[in-house]
Each structure stands twice: as C-alpha cells, then as structure tokens.
Amino acid sequence: MNLYSINTGLFKLDGGAMFGVVPKTIWSKTNPADENNLCTLAMRCLLVEEGNRLILIDTGIGDKQSEKFFRYYYLHGEDTLEKSLKQHGFHRDDITDVFLTHLHLDHVGGAVVRDGQDLVPAFKNAVYWTSKRHWDWAANPNEREKASFLAENINPLQESGKLNFINESNPTSLTPDFGIRFTYGHTDSMMLPTLQYKDRTVVFVADLLPTTGHIPVPYVAGYDVFPLQSMAEKRAFLDEAQQNNYILFFEHDAVHECCTLQQTEKGIRLADTFSLRGIAGR
Template structure:
C-alpha cells in the first residue's frame, strides 16, 4: 500500500467559526487571523494505491476539496481560486483521472465534495463526475442529510456538487456495499454532521486515521477545541475523547485535512489531556 497527500489549498475560513467557543486569544497563537478574522487552511486529500481482496489494483482518493466550478462571488468568500486544482494534483502524483477507482467522500460539505464534480464542457452547461471510472462512496444517512439539509448546513450542501454523482450511477453507499479492501476500515461519527466517515488504514504495521472534520488540524487536538460548524458539539467532544484515547493507546498516526502546515501527528496523554507528540509531513512517518 502506498499513501500520498494531495494538497489543493490554501483557502480561508473564519477563525471564530473554526474554533467555536475557544477565545481568539488562545487560537490565534497557532492560527493567526487576517484583518477579516480569516485564518488560512489546507484542502488536503489522501491518495491510496493498494489492491482489493482479489488482488485487483485500486486507487482510492479520500475527499476532493472545493473544486473550481463555483462562481467568482462564492470563491471570493474563501480567497479562492488559489492556482491549485485536484486534477493537477492527481497528475503530479503520477496518475490520470481515469486511474482513480474509488473516491471516499468523508462528508458532502462543499470543501470536501466540491472537486468530485466538474464542468463537462467549456460553455459550463453540463456537469459530470471528475473521475470517470471511479465509484464514489458516501453513507446513505449523510446523503439523506445533504438532500434535505437543515438550516445550519444548507449553505454548505450544494446540489451541483453531489447530484451528478447520483445521476451518473457512480454513487454507492458504504453502509449498503462493502468497500472490499483489506487494511481499510470506515469509521463513522455524528458530531460534525450526520455519519461522517473516517478511513482507518493499516499499513506496514502502522495505523493511520484520516480525521476529516472531527479533528481538522493539529490545533484542534485538545477536546474543547470544537468547530462552530459542528451540528452536535457535545457529541463531537465525546467522539474526540473516544478516538484520541485509542490513538494514544494504539499509537495511531492522525492525518489532518485542514492543517495549513502539519500533515500528520502522533499524540500522547499529558496532565492537560491529549496533546500532539510529534508532527510533520506524512512521508516522514510512513
């Protein structure tokens, strides 16, 4: 199994929204804000080259970033575009879009699912899945949540990002079909949004957890550091406690989707709770 990170950031989000009730005097030490109170974040995806149970090659992409099909007003809210695209990142990693066999969408918020779909023509009249041969994976309850979004999340579930996946026939639900890849287990949490999936990956004697938006950055490792975007923040704290405890006990490597500088980290128990132990590029750990 070979694992690479693909980075299609940076983009910007409000610092207060990213840290919830944590005071700015604390979070700005690690994530300084600009004059609009926006902090810089990454759009980090994983690319996993492996085989399934029958020995068939599989190339999995975990999340797809924002993409580039939204209008200038929308993109301007997040200081996009930034000159980086997901197709370029895949090609720079040595693959074509047709090589990707599976796309795991941790959840369907625009900054995770936006790159799953692209304009099919120069006139921007028709949308199509970005990866023509891939199976796209989501949980059926997350899909239902996106189809009838609550008022809190309505602005982040964009139908143009996800309906073409259903219409193409390339969408499968991970709770109804087996992924069928040894070494990859899909875990589910409900604090950030309904049935967000996190791939837990076993490779070369190591356990990696792609944390999605349960722990979006190394700065969010302390349990009270919960995003204002979360629909069930108290549940997020319970879920963080559960998985951080396992990460300490079983020496997991955590991979962060939004940390602007830190791709991965190990954690340890301290007098103040679980904290980052070692951090750096993913390649240095595996």
C-alpha cells in the first residue's frame, strides 16, 4: 500500500462554531482566528494505492458553485485536487474508487463537476462509496444540516449509476488493509477509514477530530448534531488510539497532517506531529 496526501485548498470557518462551548481565549491558542473570528482549515484528502485500486478518500469542496457561494468560505491557497494528484503522478481519470466519509459540502463537493449544463461525476472511471444509512440521512436533511447537504453534490452520483452503498452490519472491504469505523455524533453514520500501512494503523479521522486542537474530549464543534455522542466517541477512540499507537491523519488541520497521542495528567493529548512522508521512520 502507498498513501499520498492530496491537498485541495484552504477555507475558513467561524472559530466559535468550530469549538462549540470552548472559550476563544482557550481554542485560539491552537487555532488562531483572524479579525473576523475565522479559523483557517485545510481540505486534505487521502489517496490510497493498493494493487490495481486507486482510492480517493473525500474530495474537498470542488469548484462548481457560484462566486457568491464560495465567498462564504473564503477559499484560498495554491493547492487544488488536480494539482495535488499531478504532483504524485496521477490524473483524476486514474481514480478507481472515491470513498466519501460523509456528504457535507466540504467533503463531497469535488465529487461532481459541471460539464456544460450538466452535473456529472468528477472521476469518470471511478465508483463512489458512501454509507447507506448516511445517504438516507443526507437525502432527507434535518434543519441543522440542510445547508451542508446540497442536492447538486449528491444526486448526480446516484443518477450516474456509479454509487455503491456500504452497510454497517456487513461493511464492504475495499482492500484487505482498508477497514471502516462508524461514528454518529458529528453526523449520522460518518465513516473513518482505518488503514494498515507500514506495520502501523493510520486512521483518517475526518470530522471526529477536525484538527489537533480538537483532541481534548470537550472540544466539540458546534456543527456536531449530537455533541454528547461525539464526546463519547472521541473518548473511546482516543483511548484506543493512544494505547495502540495509532497515527491520526487530519483532514482539516491547516498545519499538521499526522500525529500520535500520549497520556498526560490532563488526559490524552498531542504527542508528535509529522507529515505523511514521515511515517516510515516511526
């Protein structure tokens, strides 16, 4: 197996929304805000190469929306999905599978592109994977998440006939070293890929832990639909990850790609941070 970090650009979200009830005087130490109280976040995907499969985990926000829409998210940076793939010697047509952790706009927007007046899958040779339970949740959105589940991001996938569903009772294994962990606090039935890589376990933590600043259990985003469940899921995951020396791969941390954890008198906290390329020496 080979892993490649795919950076699709940076965006900004309100710092208070990102940290919920945690005061700004605390969260701003790890995630400093600008003059508008906005924090810079990454949209970092992960490319998994194993055998004849090339699996892209999440797709970023994409570029098909209007300029007015993107102004809400302050997109910036030089990285794009296309550029990042090219840096590693790949093209979007090489992708065989697109694995969507969940269907919020900053994770699935890049899965669909405009082709003239039509909306079509961005990866024409790929099949797409999402949780069946989460799909049903996103297709009938609640008022809290409605603005994050956009029909133009998901309906074209189903209409293309290339959408495959993963059921929790018997999850599909994309490759022998590609496992799936389900969580339910951030949104219903979010999937976290768990990869066996270079004799280590690498977990793509998605929005269970958006950044290293979210490692303390109470640091839960206001976006989470079930925050108490998020806390319980974080606590269980952090205990397991620290005891087993997992490597955490971050989707939204603008500075750190990966980290390990350590037990401290204050609970489980950040240990080392490093790039994906640095895993081999650990």
